[in-house]
Amino acid sequence: MFNWIRSSRPKAPPGPADIIQTIEARFPMPPGEISRLSARRWILNYVPPGGSGIEIGVFRGHFSSLICDVVRPRKLYLVDPWTKLGETFGWGKAYTNFDTLTTEAAKAEATARIAQFPDIHSVIIEDTFPACSAQITEPLDFAYLDASHKYKPTLNELVHLKDMMAPGGVILGDDWAPDPQNQHHGVFLAVQEFTRNSDWQIVAAGPGAQWALSRRSVPPS
Numbered sequence: 001m002f003n004w005i006r007s008s009r010p011k012a013p014p015g016p017a018d019i020i021q022t023i024e025a026r027f028p029m030p031p032g033e034i035s036r037l038s039a040r041r042w043i044l045n046y047v048p049p050g051g052s053g054i055e056i057g058v059f060r061g062h063f064s065s066l067i068c069d070v071v072r073p074r075k076l077y078l079v080d081p082w083t084k085l086g087e088t089f090g091w092g093k094a095y096t097n098f099d100t101l102t103t104e105a106a107k108a109e110a111t112a113r114i115a116q117f118p119d120i121h122s123v124i125i126e127d128t129f130p131a132c133s134a135q136i137t138e139p140l141d142f143a144y145l146d147a148s149h150k151y152k153p154t155l156n157e158l159v160h161l162k163d164m165m166a167p168g169g170v171i172l173g174d175d176w177a178p179d180p181q182n183q184h185h186g187v188f189l190a191v192q193e194f195t196r197n198s199d200w201q202i203v204a205a206g207p208g209a210q211w212a213l214s215r216r217s218v219p220p221s
């Protein structure tokens with residue numbers, strides 16, 4: 001009798017941990033990227049805890065989890081075009097399991113990773129930045145930029161972001177590559193150009209290819 005009751009009970013839907021495990025088993029993340037996460041963590045020490053922020057370029061949500069874990073933001077916007085790019089990301093490389101990782105699986109994994117932090121108000125926006133910027137109306141305490149990686153689009157992203165930041169807000173990002181031969185050198189160039197032509201300055205850059213910017217303090221008049 002007891003066994004019959006147990007076997008007829010409907011199965012619980014998979015929880016976030018099950019979803020992550022299933023996707024990881026099918027599309028393992030390259031070990032180098034996983035170990036690079038700990039090398040990137042230090043930059044989050046520049047983010048004021050408990051505020052409202054955005055991650056632009058989420059992919060599978062590995063760094064989103066780190067943001068949630070370290071910063072414990074009140075609210076986190078997560079922006080990525082995911083399935084709007086098509087069935088796969090189209091980059092090749094081990095990072096996308098040689099283009100077999102579907103954009104749908106990446107979105108599902110990111111969504112499950114964020115669901116592991118129920119106290120954080122997460123807002124998932126499946127779109128490109130800055131096209132979606134009108135959907136974010138509150139001033140942001142931090143923005144982590146890890147999206148286009150090309151010089152002109154990155155500069156455009158920075159120019160849009162600066163007007164969305166709260167006083168004291170911090171803009172951070174990945175792929176600080178001073179070497180002109182590096183595929184992500186455009187990010188380095190865009191940050192240099194942005195800080196030359198705005199009231200933003202570099203406050204940290206280097207290890208783990210991370211960088212952080214804040215507004216220059218205005219001298220008292």
Ligand SMILES: C[S@@+](CC[C@H](N)C(=O)[O-])C[C@H]1O[C@@H](n2cnc3c(N)ncnc32)[C@H](O)[C@@H]1O
Binds near residue numbers: 056062079174
């Ligand atoms: C390097 S991955 C992001 C990795 C993630 N930040 C992490 O560290 O785990 C780059 C992501 O940026 C997204 N992307 C590309 N252009 C974008 C844009 N204009 N706005 C938002 N996301 C973009 C891509 O779809 C991709 O998922």
